[in-house]
Amino acid sequence: MSETEHVSVRDLRKTYGAFDAVDGISFDIGRGETFALLGPNGAGKSTTIEILEGYRDRTSGDVTVLGQDPGRAGRDWRGRIGMVLQSSGESGNVGVRELIAHFATFYPNPRDVDETIAAVGLTEKAGTRIRALSGGQRRRVDVALGVIGRPELLFLDEPTTGFDPEARHEFWSLIRLLKREGTTILLTTHYLDEAAQLGDRAGVVVGGRLVALGPVDEIGGQDSRIPVVRWVDAAGQREQRTTEPTALVAELHRSTGGEVRSLEVIRPSLEDVYLDLVAKHDSTATPTGVLA
DSSP states (O other), X not given: OOTTEEEEEEEEEEEXXXXXXXXXXXXXXXXXXXXXXXXXXXXXXXXXXXXHHTSSOOSEEEEEETTBOTTTOOHHHHTTEEEEOSSOOOOSSSBHHHHHHHHHTTSXXXXXXXXXXXXXXXXXXXXXXXXXXXXXXXXXXXXXXXXXXXOSEEEEESTTTTOOHHHHHHHHHHHHHHHHTTOEEEEEOSOHHHHHHHOSEEXXXXXXXXXXXXXXXXXXXXXXXXXXXXXEETTEEEEEEOSOHHHHHHHHHHHHTSOOEEEEEEOOOHHHHHHHHHHHHOTTXXXXXXXX
16 A cells, blocks of 8 residues: 555455445545545445444455554554544433543544534534434534544545535535645545535445546546537427537527527536436436435
């Protein structure tokens, strides 16, 4: 594993009897990079992340995280990573600040407790017991616990579930701060706009296989990002994919001698590309745009 890589995965496999939950996945995550792992329900993302976190054994393959095999790493290694899991089992009988301050004592160089509470938008709830918080507020506590230790590598498994739009944008600001500080981040998310905003690169997993890998604005290849021009004429709704949308629009204006009705130029988003990839590789997929 290179010194510039914090995660290296080679031919990772996890089987349960005849079922391949993870089927030969390979990828790297560079130091300071934010990598978004995307895919539909049951694709194998959570299994992959749990193996990288050291919570689940792999069937075969080579995995290195911060220079060690997560299946054998000890307490010092765990002190270098942070995790925001899909669900939390923390006690509801303690206050927000009390819990976060307690976790801060586990690390040699923790973040300031009050600054962390403010970063996740819980200053007004700092003295409130966990059990009295809403689901979204508890999720913010999970995020605070994940970042309080200034981890070198942060696992974010659907971190903004239950956040309102304002809270999501505040969270994005926190992640950008962590990126500037050099934190490496592995992110899964329900929200494709979140992956597009935060991710440097992305991998798409379908049926346990990695079907696409690359920079967020290039994933899926050039053909998947060809713009679509839509308009209405005497024949009804029309559309055409073209690598030269400006030329097509100009030609439409010339041919009609004026304005073109309901003219749109649509450039495929990450969500569009993702849905096309899932539909291509998973016949059971439905185009909901919601990930797991």
